[in-house]
Amino acid sequence: MKVTFPHMGTAYIPFRALVTGLGHEAVVAPPCTQKTLNLGTRYAPESACLPLKINIGNYLEAAELGADTIIMAGGIGPCRFGFYAYVQQEILRDIGCEMEMIILEPPASGWRLLLERLQFLTQGVSVAQIGRTLRLFWEKLVACDRLEQLSLAVRPYEISAGSTTEALEQAYREVDRANSVDLVRRALRSGMAWILSVAQDRQRPVLTIGVVGEIYTILEPFVNFRLEEQLGEMGVVVRRKIWFSHWILHHLVLSAFRKQREAELFRWARPYLHHFVGGHGLESVAHTVQLAQEGVDGIVHILPFTCMPEIVAQSILPSVGKDYQLPILTVVVDEHTGIAGIRTRLEAFVDLLASRRMKTGVHPLRERPVPAAYYTRP
Ligand code: SF4
Numbered sequence: 001m002k003v004t005f006p007h008m009g010t011a012y013i014p015f016r017a018l019v020t021g022l023g024h025e026a027v028v029a030p031p032c033t034q035k036t037l038n039l040g041t042r043y044a045p046e047s048a049c050l051p052l053k054i055n056i057g058n059y060l061e062a063a064e065l066g067a068d069t070i071i072m073a074g075g076i077g078p079c080r081f082g083f084y085a086y087v088q089q090e091i092l093r094d095i096g097c098e099m100e101m102i103i104l105e106p107p108a109s110g111w112r113l114l115l116e117r118l119q120f121l122t123q124g125v126s127v128a129q130i131g132r133t134l135r136l137f138w139e140k141l142v143a144c145d146r147l148e149q150l151s152l153a154v155r156p157y158e159i160s161a162g163s164t165t166e167a168l169e170q171a172y173r174e175v176d177r178a179n180s181v182d183l184v185r186r187a188l189r190s191g192m193a194w195i196l197s198v199a200q201d202r203q204r205p206v207l208t209i210g211v212v213g214e215i216y217t218i219l220e221p222f223v224n225f226r227l228e229e230q231l232g233e234m235g236v237v238v239r240r241k242i243w244f245s246h247w248i249l250h251h252l253v254l255s256a257f258r259k260q261r262e263a264e265l266f267r268w269a270r271p272y273l274h275h276f277v278g279g280h281g282l283e284s285v286a287h288t289v290q291l292a293q294e295g296v297d298g299i300v301h302i303l304p305f306t307c308m309p310e311i312v313a314q315s316i317l318p319s320v321g322k323d324y325q326l327p328i329l330t331v332v333v334d335e336h337t338g339i340a341g342i343r344t345r346l347e348a349f350v351d352l353l354a355s356r357r358m359k360t361g362v363h364p365l366r367e368r369p370v371p372a373a374y375y376t377r378p
Contacts, residue, residue: 001069001100002027003121004062006055009219010148011244013176014140015071021133022125027067029058032222036061041335043091050223050304050334051216052084056091063097071121073251074105079278079309106251135181138245143175143188145243150195152239155232157200165229167194204235207353210291211240212284213302213331214310218242223333224302225342231300234350239296241287242280272316281309285316292324297353299326300346305334327352 003019004027005012012028019026030036032054039060040053059070072088075081085103092099102120105113122130147168155164171191178184209231217223218240228238250261262276268286276282288299301317303310314330321328329349331342 001025002067003069003071004029004059004065004067005071006058007032007220007222008216009221009244010144010172011141011219013144013172014137016176017140017179018133018137019071021129021136022121023129024069024121027062027065029062029065029067032058032220036222037335043095047306048087049080049084049307051214051220052080052088053335054220054223055084056088059088059092059099060097063099067099069100069102071102071104074103075251076106077276077278079281079307081279136179136184139181139184140175140178141245141248143184143191144172145245146188147171147175147191147195149243150192152228152232153237154195154198154200155229156206156235156237157202157204158232159199159201161233163198164195164232167191167198170194205357206235206237207297207350207357208237208239208295209350209353210288210294210296210299211238211302212242212287212291212299212313213280214284214304214307215242215247215280217302217304217307217333219244223304224331225333225337225339227300227302227331227342227346230343230346231350234347236350239291239294241290242283272320273312277309277312279307279309281313284310284313285320288317288320288326288328289324292320292326296326297357298349299328300331300349301328302331302333305332327356 001024003024005015005019007029016026016028036054036057038057040055040057043060044053044056055072059067062070070088072085074085085101089101089103092101102117104117107114125133151164151168158164168191171187171194174187174191175184178187211218211228211231219242221227221229228240231238250258262282265282265286266274268289269282272289273282273285284301288301291299299317299321301310301314303314317328317330320326327349329345331345333342
């Protein structure tokens with residue numbers, strides 16, 4: 001089979017290893033561009049979420065490269081993600097694009113369904129080979145996240161703009177090329193060394209901004225207009241708690257233990273949100289409280305236009321911001337959003353945070369009263 005999958009940041013690196021290890025040809029769609037978005041918006045309903053449209057563009061571009069099968073994650077819960085893959089399947093069928101879609105539902109919706117679909121992908125592959133492939137997949141996934149995490153901490157101090165991103169991309173290429181666990185680990189070590197060797201001015205004062213929101217918009221740089229890179233180059237250390245490896249672990253592997261994880265999020269989100277709202281809406285509220293208590297200067301909340309869980313979070317975050325005296329910038333993206341508008345808003349937000357810092361002279365958190373919500377946590 002010639003197998004493709006939608007883009008989401010660096011997810012193509014571990015997924016290429018997964019598909020190849022299971023004996024199929026991996027067809028990686030070209031990186032998301034305006035052409036991808038145009039293809040998606042041409043065929044998807046206007047009111048569909050932006051990620052669905054971009055996925056459609058990815059599939060069509062991969063089909064041009066010969067892909068005949070798509071792997072897509074399924075979902076459960078109150079948001080539209082549960083229907084996503086099925087709607088995409090119908091759209092492709094309507095436009096005459098004959099591609100097989102393998103929808104990997106989370107175990108919480110039934111192990112049998114998941115195992116049946118995995119069986120289709122793993123036919124004729126030995127158990128030992130499946131084990132090796134999954135291990136390589138996981139190593140690459142974690143390596144990409146660790147490299148990105150490090151780049152967020154280094155970029156604001158770089159002397160030459162873009163040098164951290166250059167080192168990061170070189171490191172990603174090495175991880176992508178590595179075909180064994182040992183080689184991935186070696187690529188990770190050298191990648192971290194390249195990023196750390198970027199010329200830096202460690203005396204430079206920096207701000208810290210937490211990024212929360214819908215996972216796809218956070219992880220896919222084309223959709224968020226390279227938001228984290230832009231902030232880093234403005235002298236901001238970006239902190240976030242959503243990583244692709246965490247999502248795979250919790251959504252696909254440990255989804256049977258979803259309740260325990262949700263209980264932890266509810267503890268953080270109390271008293272602002274008491275129930276699951278789908279997607280990452282609960283995480284957005286819980287992570288904002290966590291990041292506020294960790295002392296970030298501000299929060300950027302990013303979401304696709306009409307994203308239901310994040311609209312709920314958006315209506316709650318002003319209360320969190322008020323209690324913690326924390327400025328929050330909401331960035332809504334869709335196919336009409338332009339980079340100039342995003343850039344101007346980010347610059348204005350960073351200026352505002354910098355002037356707050358200058359006025360207080362110390363980290364704003366130290367001068368704030370501890371909000372009541374803090375005491376209500378168990
Ligand atoms: S989380 Fe938001 S963007 Fe993602 S499927 Fe649900 S409604 Fe759409």
